[in-house]
Amino acid sequence: MLIYRVDEPRLGAMRVREWRRRALHSIGLLLLVLTGATAGLVLLNRSHTSLATKVFNAVWDGVNLITTLGDFTDFAKDQKIFMLLAMFATLLVGGYAVTTLTGVLSGDDVMAYRENRIMARKLENLTGHVIVAGFRPVGERVATRLREAGETVMVLVADQTLADKAAEQGYLVVLGEPGVFDDVLRHARLDTARVLVVTSTDANANLAITLMAHRLNPKLRIAVSGENSLRKELLESAGASDVVIADDLIANALVAQLGIDLKVAI
Incomplete structure (x- = not known):
């Protein structure tokens, strides 16, 4: 890809x-x-x-x-x-x-120019896709499971190494530095996407991406991870549809492994 x-x-x-x-x-x-x-x-x-x-x-x-x-x-x-x-x-x-x-016409810069022309045509006709922002371990797992579920997955990254890794695995990839990530979101065809999943390890970046994505498409479903209840409120006010607190998931999973009913424990 x-x-x-x-x-x-x-x-x-x-x-x-x-x-x-x-x-x-x-x-x-x-x-x-x-x-x-x-x-x-x-x-x-x-x-x-x-x-x-x-x-x-x-x-x-x-x-x-x-x-x-x-x-x-x-x-x-x-x-x-x-x-x-x-x-x-x-x-x-x-x-x-x-x-x-x-x-x-054999230089890397020319090859990048050609790739962009080809990808621009692909993006023009893209619809019903799922966007995953970030491709570190969590983002990679999310993208893998979504593709296994039959979804068309696009990966947004700000790092060339991660972009190459995602492209080698066959994903559609949009690469852009953090300073131009609003342009990255625009090229990701948020207007025709089904869902945006934000998996960055940077809490502030997650908030900024959520806010920009919601502004570009207020109807888009946005799933993002949060650190605590306060961050969850901020993300929801920024436009997130689904906020997952990782610590809560881990705690629930550990208790469930012990066979203890969470309602009784509370």
Whole structure:
């Protein structure tokens, strides 16, 4: 799977534009050689055929020259000399094209640019997905169980290593630094998502993500972990639909393992 990078390396787009400029320049030079070869062959053609026929034959021979498929054995000496010069010009243009275009599109920044273009098209049609913010142990487990349940899972991360890990496991990934996480949420298609699960280990980050997500889509169901009842109230006021206090879950699980009825214990 690919990674959508919100803070896309701008150098990639610049390199692609530069490659296109050089490619157009090379094509222009080839057309210039073709035009020159055509004009020269027309002028050197001393046959009594019509001008239209001379032009057609000249264009045909010029294209053969550029594509290196020509057979010019029937040419007169002055035509052969002219074609030798045209061949040399074609070689120069071909060498220029090879040296200026080769390797421009093989850099990491260009690959990131291409990935973003592909991922942008995927995200445009995405709907009914579940978003998991964070891919540390808890987030990874949540994503795994959701996918096992048949959900389409998107992972939001701020770390390149975690993004690579999630992508290797086949998840849709949106990567962005904490400073641009509002843009990360916008690209995650919250408007068509079913649920957002916030699993960051940073309590303040969880609160901020919940608040931003609720602002972008007030109807979105948001599940997030909280540390205590006060944090739960803050998260709910920020727009969280479901707040899970980890310590309560652990305590309940431990008591349940002892076989003690929680109601009796209370």
